[in-house]
Amino acid sequence: MTTTTIDLQQIGAEIWAAILGLDLQPADAVAQHDSDVVVVTGVVQITGDWAGAVTVQVSEGLARTATALMFGSDPADVTEEEITDTVGELANMTGGNVKSLLAGNCQLSLPSVTTGRDYQVHISGAEVVERATACCDGELVVMTMLERRH
Numbered sequence: 059m060t061t062t063t064i065d066l067q068q069i070g071a072e073i074w075a076a077i078l079g080l081d082l083q084p085a086d087a088v089a090q091h092d093s094d095v096v097v098v099t100g101v102v103q104i105t106g107d108w109a110g111a112v113t114v115q116v117s118e119g120l121a122r123t124a125t126a127l128m129f130g131s132d133p134a135d136v137t138e139e140e141i142t143d144t145v146g147e148l149a150n151m152t153g154g155n156v157k158s159l160l161a162g163n164c165q166l167s168l169p170s171v172t173t174g175r176d177y178q179v180h181i182s183g184a185e186v187v188e189r190a191t192a193c194c195d196g197e198l199v200v201m202t203m204l205e206r207r208h
Contacts (some may be wrong), residue, residue: 066190066201069155070114073148074194078127082192082199089191089198091117093176098141100149101170101179107162109206111181112153114145118173120197121145142171152201183207 071082091097096118103111116124118141125144126133146169157164172179184204192199 064159066188070201073151080194082194085191085193098145098173100145102149102153103167104164106164108160111204112156113202114149115200117197146171
């Protein structure tokens with residue numbers, strides 16, 4: 059399967075529905091988080107016959123809601139560590155689904171998670187090959203697939 063046939067929108071929607079019971083609806087393709095919004099980004103690297111990364115970006119508010127659903131707790135009671143675990147796991151599941159569609163032998167890294175305002179994630183030597191945006195309860199979800207160019 060080529061990277062152009064990988065549908066991040068569908069992968070994300072299936073994961074969010076199955077794991078969190080949340081519905082992701084397609085959003086404007088160029089949508090991005092406002093610079094004043096705290097964003098949580100999960101990143102997994104894929105290495106092997108195909109090299110690149112998959113990112114999942116959500117607002118801190120949506121990350122808190124997803125964490126509460128994942129841990130069966132109240133959103134006000136979730137910890138930063140639980141939020142990190144949740145967004146990391148969403149990136150891990152998204153990356154794992156992408157990896158399973160790639161040709162050849164590939165490995166998935168452990169997830170890394172970054173939280174902050176007005177930042178960009180750069181993967182050295184990589185460029186975006188697929189980007190999907192979705193809306194979940196009025197909040198933006200951005201999923202990106204980057205391929206490392208040799």
